[in-house]
Amino acid sequence: MKITSTKLIAATVLAMFFVNNSAKAQSLPESKLKFGIGLDGILPVGNLxxxxxxxxxxxxxxxxxVSENVAVTFTTGIYHFFTKEIRIPSGLPGQYNTMENKLDLIPVKAGVxxxxxxxxxxxxxxxVALQVDxxxxxxxxxxxxxxxxxxxxxxxxxxxxxxxxxGSNSAGFIGLRLAYGFGL
Structure with missing residues (x-):
C-alpha cells in the first residue's frame, strides 16, 4: 500500500486537532519561548x-x-547527506568514471x-530546503x-x-531528532 505524503500530512493535521483536546500542561507554558538545539539522524527513503x-x-x-497544548515552531539548521559514488560510462567498453555527489540542505520551516x-x-x-553544495x-x-x-x-x-x-520526482527521509532545550 502506497501512502502519498499529502494524505500523511492531512492525517497528521486531523490528529493534531481531534485527538485528546483535554490535554493537561505541556513542557512549554502558554506565552513562553523555548530554544532547542537538535541532532538529527537521517534515513533516506524513495528517490533519495x-x-x-x-x-x-x-x-x-x-x-x-500559544495555548496550553499548542505551540508554534520555527526550525532551521543544516542537513548533510553521506552520498553514494556515481558511476558514469566513460565511452570505452567496461570503463567508468566516478563522481562524488554532494548534498547539503538548509531547511527553513514553520510548524505546529x-x-x-x-x-x-x-x-x-x-x-523550504535550500541547496548549498x-x-x-x-x-x-x-x-x-x-x-x-x-x-x-x-x-x-x-x-x-x-x-x-x-518538475521532478519527490524524495524524502525519516528523521530522528534528539534535542536539548531551555526557556528564554
Missing part, C-alpha cells in the same frame, strides 16, 4: 536512496506556546506542535509530519520529511 546512504543534521528550533498529553505531541512543519541555488518544498516526546529539557521526535521540486 539512489544518491544518499544516510545523513546527519543540526537543527536549532524556536518554539512559542499539538500536545495530546503532558509530554506526547504530534507535529507538522512546512517550508555544488554551487547552491536550488530549493525544494518541505512538508513534514511527526510525533514526539518532550520533557522539560529533552525532546525526542521522529518525522517523515518530504522534499519536492517542481
Amino acid at each position: 536512496t539512489n544518491t544518499a546512504n544516510f545523513g546527519l543534521g543540526l537543527t536549532p528550533r524556536l518554539q512559542y506556546g 506542535k499539538s500536545f495530546v498529553s503532558s509530554n506526547v505531541y504530534f507535529s507538522g512543519e512546512i517550508g 555544488n554551487g547552491g541555488g536550488g530549493s525544494q518544498f518541505i512538508a513534514s509530519p511527526g510525533v514526539g516526546y518532550a520533557g522539560d529539557k529533552w525532546d525526542l521526535g521522529v518525522r517523515y520529511e518530504n522534499l519536492s521540486k517542481t
Whole structure:
C-alpha cells in the first residue's frame, strides 16, 4: 500500500486537532519561548536512496506556546547527506568514471506542535530546503509530519520529511531528532 505524503500530512493535521483536546500542561507554558538545539539522524527513503546512504543534521528550533497544548515552531539548521559514488560510462567498453555527489540542505520551516498529553505531541512543519553544495541555488518544498516526546529539557521526535521540486520526482527521509532545550 502506497501512502502519498499529502494524505500523511492531512492525517497528521486531523490528529493534531481531534485527538485528546483535554490535554493537561505541556513542557512549554502558554506565552513562553523555548530554544532547542537538535541532532538529527537521517534515513533516506524513495528517490533519495539512489544518491544518499544516510545523513546527519543540526537543527536549532524556536518554539512559542500559544495555548496550553499548542505551540508554534520555527526550525532551521543544516542537513548533510553521506552520498553514494556515481558511476558514469566513460565511452570505452567496461570503463567508468566516478563522481562524488554532494548534498547539503538548509531547511527553513514553520510548524505546529499539538500536545495530546503532558509530554506526547504530534507535529507538522512546512517550508523550504535550500541547496548549498555544488554551487547552491536550488530549493525544494518541505512538508513534514511527526510525533514526539518532550520533557522539560529533552525532546525526542521522529518525522517523515518530504522534499519536492517542481518538475521532478519527490524524495524524502525519516528523521530522528534528539534535542536539548531551555526557556528564554
